[in-house]
Amino acid sequence: MTDAVSANQTTSSQGGRDTTTHKRTSPAGLLSQLRGNPRVPLLIAAAAVIAILIVLLMWARSPDYRVLYSNLSNADGGRIITELDTLGIPYEFGAGGSALLVPGDQVHTLRLKLAEQGLPEAGNVGFEIMDSQAFGISQFAEHINYQRGLEGELALSMQSLGPVQSARVHLAMAKPSVFVRESEPAKASVILTLQPGRTLGEGQVNAIVHMVSSSVPELAADNVTVVDQQGNLLSRDGSSLGGLDGTQLEYTKEVERSYQQRIEHILAPILGADNVRAQVAAQIDFSIREQTAETYTPNQAPNEAAIRSRQTSASYSGGDGLAMGVPGALTNTPPGIAPSPIDLGSNAEGEQAGEDQQQDQVADTAQTDTEDATPPSRLDRSDIVNYEVDHSVEHVQYSRGSVERLSVAVVVDYQETINDQGETVMEPLSDIELAQIQRLVRQAIGFSATRNDAVEVVNSPFTQPEHTVEILPWWQTPQALGLAMTLGRYLLVLIAALLLWFMVLRPLIKRQAPAQLAGPALRTPVPVGAVDSAEDEEDEAVETPRPRRRRSSAYEQNLKDAREMAQEDPRLIAMIVRSWINT
Numbered sequence: 001m002t003d004a005v006s007a008n009q010t011t012s013s014q015g016g017r018d019t020t021t022h023k024r025t026s027p028a029g030l031l032s033q034l035r036g037n038p039r040v041p042l043l044i045a046a047a048a049v050i051a052i053l054i055v056l057l058m059w060a061r062s063p064d065y066r067v068l069y070s071n072l073s074n075a076d077g078g079r080i081i082t083e084l085d086t087l088g089i090p091y092e093f094g095a096g097g098s099a100l101l102v103p104g105d106q107v108h109t110l111r112l113k114l115a116e117q118g119l120p121e122a123g124n125v126g127f128e129i130m131d132s133q134a135f136g137i138s139q140f141a142e143h144i145n146y147q148r149g150l151e152g153e154l155a156l157s158m159q160s161l162g163p164v165q166s167a168r169v170h171l172a173m174a175k176p177s178v179f180v181r182e183s184e185p186a187k188a189s190v191i192l193t194l195q196p197g198r199t200l201g202e203g204q205v206n207a208i209v210h211m212v213s214s215s216v217p218e219l220a221a222d223n224v225t226v227v228d229q230q231g232n233l234l235s236r237d238g239s240s241l242g243g244l245d246g247t248q249l250e251y252t253k254e255v256e257r258s259y260q261q262r263i264e265h266i267l268a269p270i271l272g273a274d275n276v277r278a279q280v281a282a283q284i285d286f287s288i289r290e291q292t293a294e295t296y297t298p299n300q301a302p303n304e305a306a307i308r309s310r311q312t313s314a315s316y317s318g319g320d321g322l323a324m325g326v327p328g329a330l331t332n333t334p335p336g337i338a339p340s341p342i343d344l345g346s347n348a349e350g351e352q353a354g355e356d357q358q359q360d361q362v363a364d365t366a367q368t369d370t371e372d373a374t375p376p377s378r379l380d381r382s383d384i385v386n387y388e389v390d391h392s393v394e395h396v397q398y399s400r401g402s403v404e405r406l407s408v409a410v411v412v413d414y415q416e417t418i419n420d421q422g423e424t425v426m427e428p429l430s431d432i433e434l435a436q437i438q439r440l441v442r443q444a445i446g447f448s449a450t451r452n453d454a455v456e457v458v459n460s461p462f463t464q465p466e467h468t469v470e471i472l473p474w475w476q477t478p479q480a481l482g483l484a485m486t487l488g489r490y491l492l493v494l495i496a497a498l499l500l501w502f503m504v505l506r507p508l509i510k511r512q513a514p515a516q517l518a519g520p521a522l523r524t525p526v527p528v529g530a531v532d533s534a535e536d537e538e539d540e541a542v543e544t545p546r547p548r549r550r551r552s553s554a555y556e557q558n559l560k561d562a563r564e565m566a567q568e569d570p571r572l573i574a575m576i577v578r579s580w581i582n583t
Helices: 027-036 039-060 074-087 104-116 127-132 139-159 202-215 246-271 345-373 431-445 478-522 528-541 548-568 570-582
Strands: 009-014 017-022 065-070 092-094 099-103 164-172 186-194 219-228 276-285 290-296 307-317 378-387 391-397 402-412 415-418 424-427 454-459
Touching: 039 478, 065 074, 065 092, 065 104, 074 099, 074 104, 099 104, 127 139, 139 164, 139 186, 139 202, 186 202, 202 219, 202 246, 246 276, 246 402, 246 431, 402 431, 431 454, 548 570
Parallel strands: 186 219, 402 454
Antiparallel strands: 009 017, 065 099, 092 099, 164 186, 276 402, 290 391, 307 378, 415 424
């Protein structure tokens, strides 16, 4: 018998006419029908299994989220989230909402796209604020906009540094005045937010200070203050710290490190790299000194001295010894010869002698009178000679950071030797070897006795800690672990699918198989008359009856399946027969 009559429609023949009555099914009846239908639990279980598998697959294929930005302001975070929603990019919040996470393979692409749109802005506005000025703006407002633009440009320049995450600059512009006392210099304050775990060195802070002072007119480097996000003062005035400078300390460490490397490099090939330890203490003179000297050497010998100038003057006064007369030819003619004297005999000789004597006396008297009347002669002569004087001027500026003294300490380990028994033992170095090492150290550092340098070489055994470097196998490497985690997700999905199949779907299918395979032949028997009347009504209602051959073949197939199921699971068949008997 076929099921040609539906559950909600009954056809009956009364008085030669056919009437069709439709029955409305209540919710309770529908629920009872669903409970009676053996396929409903199977469909529900299959849908649940499929949903679970889809969720597990989505979890296995979920991307690895990484930080896009952290510590964003509320305004920048809202703009970035809006842009991500527009692009359809999934995102998450991490670190208590202070970090924005996106898929790891899209971090760099999103940063470039957001940077193209000026995100995040971080509240700094550069000189682009000058592009949108209104017409007729006051000079005060224009000055304020210029100051804001300058502060924003300086902050953006500082943010380009690696350790700096964000920066904010406050400028107090200079106020010029015709009175010197009333003029005020420019000042600046810088607040830096550093990256987590990053610090700024002394040189980097000085670079920021000089960058700000060079960008603002009339701003000295001493008037720039740099503070970090924790309130620590990074810029320090040298005068307030007694002249100390971090750059000087770095230079001292670099000098000591250089000498230490020299010593270790020259001794490592001889003793071994792990058998030498050296420490150098350098005293550096950072004082700035200048010296000016003038040197005058004694005059040299007259014949070797260099004459710069010579002045000779002579003056003659008194007497007629000088040439006098009218210049000309007569003045240069010599005087004539005087006439010979007259000889008058002997008497005459006596008289002549007396006369001569008188004449001599008169001549002497006249000469004396003439000498007394002639003024005395005087000759004045002066000779002034100026010699070159040696004058040496020396201006010396001593170099800053010169080494005043070096103290070197070198420790050398014992050397490994093999004794007569073939054992490896540690033995100290000989005095000759230590002296050779000390000479090498002196040559390496440029030993100077004038500077009172000190070098000490000690031979002592080292305490060798046992360092065991464990080489991880390939399955414990980070790459292998990452691959294993990825494969483990999919393996977990596969295991869950197998468990759902063997523990949920397969038992339901086995329970539903006997009821389906039993078909009409395994149902509860009904009276023969009822069966015949039902068959007659079915023949009248159905115009085209089903082929009997198909019905027999389906019955045989169902019977065959029932036999196979009885052989595989006899207990299930026994339960079905027991339920029939109870019914």
